[in-house]
Amino acid sequence: MNFLNNSPAARVRLDLAYDGTDYSGWALQPGLRTVQGELESALGVLLRADQEPRLTVGGRTDAGVHARGQVAHLDVTAEQLAKWTGRVQDGRSGELSEAETARLRARRLNGVLNRTTRGIAVHSARIVPETFDARFSALRRRYEYRLRSSGARRDPLTARFTADVAHRLDIDVMQRASDELLGLNDFTTFCRAREGSTAVRDLLCFEWRVTEDGAFAARIEADAFCHSMVRAIVGAVVAVGTERIEIDELVRLRDARTRTSRFAVMPAHGLSLEEITYPEDKDLAARAEQTRARRVLDSSK
Template identity: 70%
Template sequence: MIRLRLDIAYDGTDFSGWATQPGLRTVQGEIEAALARLLRAPEGELRLTVGGRTDAGVHARGQVAHLDVSAEQFERWGASQRRGSGSGSQTGVDAAAGDDSVRLMARRLNGVLHRAASDIAIHSVAPAPAGFDARFSALRRRYEYRLRPENARRDPLTARFTAEVPRALDLGVMQRVSEDLLGLQDFTTFCKAREGATAVRELLAFEWRETEDGAYAARIEADAFCHSMVRALVGSVVAVGHGRLSSGELVELRDARERTSRFTVMPAHGLSLEEIGYPEDAELAARAEQTRARRDPLDD
């Protein structure tokens, strides 16, 4: 089998999230259906593994997935291949594949998608390096959350991607309290609990800026995120920004490691997955093995 890396973007407005769900329109479902048509494969044979599962309504500019195909399917897709001595890629396929072949693979998949899912764009398709796993090899994920406070001029052209907050917000206060949340922490307060899972994550960046159209945008980066964590973090900082919480109270809520109604989880449509970062090729397999190991809870 030949492993391919796909770089993907989508407008999440009309999707019920990334993951395939019976009877619902999802990003994974649309791409896998397009792949089945393109490669003449039985339904369900071609399965994508994604780097960051997004919820219903969440967008992406920098999504990454991998796909395993047979040599025959790879050839049918239109990419060139070269049987080698086994050095470099595990598959013996030329990992570079040639710029023209890579562009052709993305163009052909986009052509099929355009008819049923024009709100998805495939930026690139290329053979993955040995050891690559879109999910487990990742070092970090970066999201952006856009919101517009009540004193900002409304922009209908960005409304699908920007949450409206009907309150005045202090951007300086929001930046300071965001910095207090950085580091290796147990983020149970900001996550929907999943049995047997831990909410220990390392929050690497949480920065705010004012955009050219007057919105506020948060850049949030971590080694990984648990379910609803980004939108909950933003909601908690917004609560401080309009005075519902103090910065000290927010830190206390974080350290309590319990879900709370003291702040609101923000709407999905303001959120976009911007980038997934990976290590150098030689370190991909080791990173995947490290990530698969379950994190231990933090000591009190």
């Protein structure tokens, strides 16, 4: 944990949501409006900091991707925490609970955010152990991808969050294709590889359902995802659902571990980060160490 101006620091976990339509993704980018940039700017104003605090995020979303269950953390000095929290009394027992205080911090941060931006909502800002890491301590991440098949009734109220497919889709076939991708695999076929990184991931859930408004929604859960993986595996399953490729070919493409043009990466606006799950406090450090270890497949199996 950082120590600023010789003051003991606290680690604060932010739970937040955002409509990603008008943002160039989560991460800071020069000259572009990003979720991280808006939050760090608001925190700088709220904490009256000489330098804007830096956030570590649990799931780095691309331009246009939304979030209902994003998590981030930052370190603050004792003086900054006092400015953020202020005097917290409920008028009954004198002191607010930590949960109430966390919501109060969130309201104050939202108040600053709302002066300059819309579409970002912080739900909680609570103190966590210094071993908590929003990125590396995560056990799993859950996304939802929404799309509409050709012929489905269009709903303008959900258009910002739902991708359109210009063909009819067979959801039963798509589910069978999704089942073939489950488990521990090398997902290089579906990722934009970064030098020195691995695309080995454990895909825990890939389930389709029909929503109340007639869209198809996929629940996709894994221990972690590499860049563009969710939109790519959805695109591959959609290709099966439109009969462009067969399930057997999908399996061969997965095992080839090579980028291909046989399916398209789906549009960003259909994707939302729904939840990030973490272990108990006593297991945070061990989980972070495990996550940082490079994963490989056992070729003997």
